[in-house]
Every structure is written in structure tokens, then in C-alpha cells.
Amino acid sequence: MxxxxxxxxxxxxxxxxxxxxSTSAQIGACTAYLRQSMGPVLxxxxxxYASLLVIYHQHLADHYAVKQMLRAAIEQVADESVSEGKLVxxxxxxxxxxxxDLAMMAQRANLSIExxxxxxQSMAYQVYAIGxxxxxxxxxxxxxxxxxxxxxxxxxxxxKGAVAIADRQTAVYPSQSPGGWNxxxxxxxxxxNPAEQPPMPVNVGDQIKFEAISRAEFLQQxxxxxxxxxxxV
Amino acid sequence: MSLLVKQxxxxxxxxxxxxxxxxxxxxxxxxPLDREAFDWANRLLxxxxxxxxxxxxxxxxxxxxxxxxxxxxxxxxxxLTIDGQEVDQWTxxxxxAGSRINLGFATQGCRAYVAVAGGLQTPMSFGSRSTVAxxxxxGINGGKLVDGDLLDxxxxxxxxxxxxxxxxxxxxxxxxxxxxxxGYQEDLFNEQTKQMFFTSxxxxxxxxxxxxMRLEGPNVACGSSQMxxxxxxxxxxxxxxxxxxxxxxxxxxxxGGYPKIGSVIARDTARLAQLRPGNSVQFxxxxxxxxxxxxxxxxxxxxNTQLTAIDE
Numbered sequence: 001m002x003x004x005x006x007x008x009x010x011x012x013x014x015x016x017x018x019x020x021x022s023t024s025a026q027i028g029a030c031t032a033y034l035r036q037s038m039g040p041v042l043x044x045x046x047x048x049y050a051s052l053l054v055i056y057h058q059h060l061a062d063h064y065a066v067k068q069m070l071r072a073a074i075e076q077v078a079d080e081s082v083s084e085g086k087l088v089x090x091x092x093x094x095x096x097x098x099x100x101d102l103a104m105m106a107q108r109a110n111l112s113i114e115x116x117x118x119x120x121q122s123m124a125y126q127v128y129a130i131g132x133x134x135x136x137x138x139x140x141x142x143x144x145x146x147x148x149x150x151x152x153x154x155x156x157x158x159x160k161g162a163v164a165i166a167d168r169q170t171a172v173y174p175s176q177s178p179g180g181w182n183x184x185x186x187x188x189x190x191x192x193n194p195a196e197q198p199p200m201p202v203n204v205g206d207q208i209k210f211e212a213i214s215r216a217e218f219l220q221q222x223x224x225x226x227x228x229x230x231x232x233v
Numbered sequence: 234m235s236l237l238v239k240q241x242x243x244x245x246x247x248x249x250x251x252x253x254x255x256x257x258x259x260x261x262x263x264x265p266l267d268r269e270a271f272d273w274a275n276r277l278l279x280x281x282x283x284x285x286x287x288x289x290x291x292x293x294x295x296x297x298x299x300x301x302x303x304x305x306x307x308x309x310x311x312x313l314t315i316d317g318q319e320v321d322q323w324t325x326x327x328x329x330a331g332s333r334i335n336l337g338f339a340t341q342g343c344r345a346y347v348a349v350a351g352g353l354q355t356p357m358s359f360g361s362r363s364t365v366a367x368x369x370x371x372g373i374n375g376g377k378l379v380d381g382d383l384l385d386x387x388x389x390x391x392x393x394x395x396x397x398x399x400x401x402x403x404x405x406x407x408x409x410x411x412x413x414x415x416g417y418q419e420d421l422f423n424e425q426t427k428q429m430f431f432t433s434x435x436x437x438x439x440x441x442x443x444x445x446m447r448l449e450g451p452n453v454a455c456g457s458s459q460m461x462x463x464x465x466x467x468x469x470x471x472x473x474x475x476x477x478x479x480x481x482x483x484x485x486x487x488x489g490g491y492p493k494i495g496s497v498i499a500r501d502t503a504r505l506a507q508l509r510p511g512n513s514v515q516f517x518x519x520x521x522x523x524x525x526x527x528x529x530x531x532x533x534x535x536x537n538t539q540l541t542a543i544d545e
Contacts, residue, residue: 006469006493008496008498008524012417019461044253044262045464046465046487046488048462048488053465053466058525058528059529059532129462130259130487131486131488132486132488133368134259134370136259192258194358200258203257
């Protein structure tokens with residue numbers, strides 16, 4: 001555990017040098033604790049894989065005082081047996097029509113399409129970081145056999161809800177955007193909804209488990225039929 | 234009751250003081266690149282410190298008031314007219330319904346701010362009106378201003394007008410010192426590299442926007458590349474493998490995996506944001522105590538600077 005200056009009004013806490021689910025849960029707990037304990041001194045928090053950036057109001061507290069707050073939070077979180085964060089189930093319509101890279105992924109893994117889908121939905125993934133775009137959660141780690149490099153030419157339009165893999169990370173695209181990850185299905189649950197409170201179903205430190213659904217269920221649960229009618233290229 | 238955008242200029246964005254508290258879901262801050270000029274524009278009108286104003290890059294904005302109100306323009310030096318009459322920047326002015334407000338192109342500096350009495354009343358998202366085009370957040374439709382946009386504001390018929398005297402106004406030189414608080418991965422950079430970084434001159438490139446400014450100069454790569462993505466604060470100086478620094482600004486991504494040597498203080502990123510390609514910067518290392526002293530003094534000075542009332 002190391003607290004390092006990041007700027008005139010921020011510290012970064014390093015919890016670990018490597019990715020670990022237990023570290024992620026600890027960061028999630030520390031984030032929640034600081035949001036409560038720092039009050040108006042807190043400006044913003046950026047939890048990530050193994051670190052937590054804490055931005056503070058430098059006119060309300062000096063860096064000594066803030067460092068004390070951070071030490072107290074770290075101790076507090078270490079004392080409590082850190083809960084694992086919540087487990088959120090997300091439905092996915094896995095298919096070749098909703099996941100244009102699914103067949104290629106199966107071939108690469110030397111598995112049938114069904115076995116590839118089962119492998120992806122068999123485990124709970126840790127939410128390690130949220131960033132890149134609003135609501136984009138980096139989840140890990142997928143089975144080694146599913147690890148695949150980003151596609152050579154990124155797509156200009158990855159649809160909202162696309163379930164994707166890059167290396168040993170997986171994610172659900174929260175909105176339509178360019179992207180280079182391999183697409184294996186579509187999730188009808190919005191990952192980012194500014195009108196909802198909270199706007200995201202998960203925080204850093206939580207876990208996600210995917211569950212295969214049929215085409216009919218995808219449409220029933222609010223999936224966009226248009227995405228299935230116009231093939232994703 | 235509103236201001237009508239007759240011509241949006243190159244890049245005009247609605248900005249309040251920024252969007253805070255949503256980094257954990259991937260939203261960046263936005264807000265004015267030059268907070269000092271933004272603050273003066275609002276103060277000249279007696280607005281709240283986070284009132285929404287227009288940030289223009291380079292200039293070229295034309296507005297028509299649809300309501301009686303007051304405006305103030307600060308930041309980059311540019312020709313400013315109201316109904317064809319040349320008027321001063323750093324000064325509040327009355328505008329009548331129907332008045333045309335024309336801003337030309339900047340001759341010194343790069344970002345100018347147009348504040349309106351009471352602030353612009355556009356819709357909020359996540360507690361802020363600031364536009365972040367990359368996220369399609371804030372502003373009118375999440376993007377820059379376009380012809381025909383109507384910017385809601387209230388009617389103001391009586392307001393004392395003020396000016397900030399010329400000698401009190403910020404200057405926008407083409408060569409600036411950026412004070413840096415060492416931090417993050419500074420230990421990965423050896424003494425020789427640090428010395429090079431802090432004694433060399435870097436040039437602004439044209440790859441500069443609200444996300445970050447890429448600078449060009451001596452290579453200061455630290456040799457380390459694989460890093461876990463981590464939170465990036467405002468002003469962070471990222472040094473990718475090519476050894477050329479990038480100073481990350483208001484619209485930066487919230488996480489990233491390049492080594493960082495430290496962070497430029499916000500008071501100086503405001504000056505950086507006024508530079509153009511080809512202008513130059515030097516980095517100066519300060520410690521966190523010095524940074525806090527600089528900021529405390531600047532706040533004291535700002536609060537003790539008196540505006541000069543104008544008799545009508």
C-alpha cells in the first residue's frame with residue numbers, strides 16, 4: 001500500500017502491483033468509504049485496476065489532512081473483512097447475427113460455438129475499472145482460450161450493448177462507438193443510463209455474470225431489433 | 234429569452250465550472266480550459282462562480298440577443314463589437330434585444346469567454362452544463378454550438394457595469410513556464426532525464442485539443458511501458474514511448490496506462506490553453522507546499538482585486 005502525490009490537489013493510492021480480484025474488492029470498498037467520510041473536501045474519485053485516485057479541494061484541506069483521511073480509510077477497510085461487492089447478472093444474446101466475431105473466436109479456441117458461449121458465461125468477472133467512455137466497464141479475466149487480440153481494423157460503429165473481448169478482458173459497449181474489440185453477442189440491459197440513479201448497474205469492485213438468452217428473450221427485454229436486421233460489419 | 238447563435242465560429246462550447254463526482258462511471262470534468270479568464274467574465278457580471286458561459290477557441294462567434302441583458306468577454310484578445318460599435322473586453326456591457334454581438338479572431342491568446350448576466354440556463358447533465366463533445370454530454374445536444382442554437386438566459390435590465398483595469402488583466406505571452414508538482418511515476422525517470430525535461434524548451438504541436446496538448450522536444454521516455462491503467466488527474470504529464478510529453482486537460486479520459494512524471498498546476502494549464510502551435514513552454518519543478526502557497530496567494534490576490542465601476 002502506497003500513497004503517492006499525483007498533483008497539487010490529488011493523491012493516488014496504490015493497493016497492489018498486479019491485477020487481483022481481492023485488490024479490486026478492496027478498492028471498491030475504499031472508494032465507497034471515502035465518498036462517505038471525506039465530505040465536502042472530496043472532489044472526485046477514480047478507482048482502477050490496482051489504484052485509487054483521490055481529488056480534493058485544496059482550499060478546504062491541506063495535503064497533510066487529506067493524507068490522514070486516506071490512511072484512516074485504508075485502515076478501516078482493512079479492518080472490516082472486505083465484502084466482495086455485489087454480483088450482477090447480465091443477459092446476453094450470443095449468436096453469429098449479434099456477435100460477428102463469435103465464429104472466429106470459437107475457431108481460434110478450437111471449440112464449438114456452444115462451448116465458446118458456455119465458457120464466456122461460466123464465470124463471474126470482476127469489474128476492474130470504468131473509463132474510456134461513460135459507462136465502459138473493464139471486466140476480467142476471461143478464460144485463456146477466449147483471449148484474443150483486438151481486430152486489425154477497428155470498427156467505426158460498434159453497437160450499443162455489444163459484448164466484446166480483447167486479450168483477457170471483456171466488456172459491454174455502453175453506447176455506439178468506434179471500437180476494436182471482438183464482438184460475441186448483444187446485451188439488452190443498458191450499461192449507462194443518465195436518467196437512472198445509479199446510471200450504471202455496477203461499480204468498480206463488483207462482479208458481473210453473463211447469462212445466455214434467446215433471440216426472443218433479447219427482444220422481450222428491450223433489445224433493439226434493428227441491430228439484428230442490419231448486420232454488424 | 235435567449236441568445237441566438239448566428240455564426241458559431243471554429244469551436245464554441247458551453248462551459249460551467251465542470252462536472253464533478255462522476256469520474257467513477259467514466260465521465261470526465263470538462264469546464265473552461267482557462268479558469269482564470271472564465272472566472273473574470275462571470276465576476277464582471279456578478280454571476281455565481283460556476284455560471285455557464287461560452288468558451289470560444291480562436292474566435293469567429295456571432296450572437297444576437299433576443300432579450301435585454303448584459304455580457305462580458307474575457308480571455309484571448311479579439312475584436313469585439315456590439316451593433317457595429319467596437320467595445321472593450323474585460324468589461325461588462327448592456328445589450329438590448331435585437332443587438333448583434335460579433336467576436337472576431339484572436340490576435341493574442343486562443344480561448345475567449347463570453348459570459349451573460351445570470352449565466353446561460355441550458356439543461357444540466359450530471360450536475361453540470363459543461364460540454365464534453367467526446368461524451369456527447371452537456372451543451373445543447375452534447376456538442377459544439379451551431380447556427381440557430383438558442384441559448385436560454387434571463388432578462389436583466391439594470392446592472393452596474395464594471396471593467397478590470399488594463400494593468401490588472403492577464404497577459405497571454407507566446408512562451409510560458411509551466412509549474413509541475415512531481416508525482417505519479419516520477420521515480421521511473423532517472424535524474425538525467427528529469428534534468429533534461431526541466432531545462433529544455435518544448436514546442437506546442439498542432440495535436441492539441443481539450444483532451445490534451447502534445448508538445449515536442451527532447452526525448453524524455455523512461456523506458457518503462459507496461460503499466461496498469463490508473464486515474465488521470467487534470468494537468469498530468471504523460472510520457473508515452475516516443476518520449477514526447479502530453480499535458481492532459483479538461484476532456485482527458487479518466488484512466489490511462491502511460492507513465493506520468495507529475496502534473497502541471499491548474500493556474501498554469503490556463504496559460505498553456507492560450508498557446509498556439511509553434512509557441513513554447515518550459516517546465517519547472519515545484520513541490521506540493523509551493524503549489525499550495527502559489528494557489529493561496531492567487532486566491533488572495535483575486536479576492537482583493539477591485540473591479541472599477543463604469544458610470545453610464
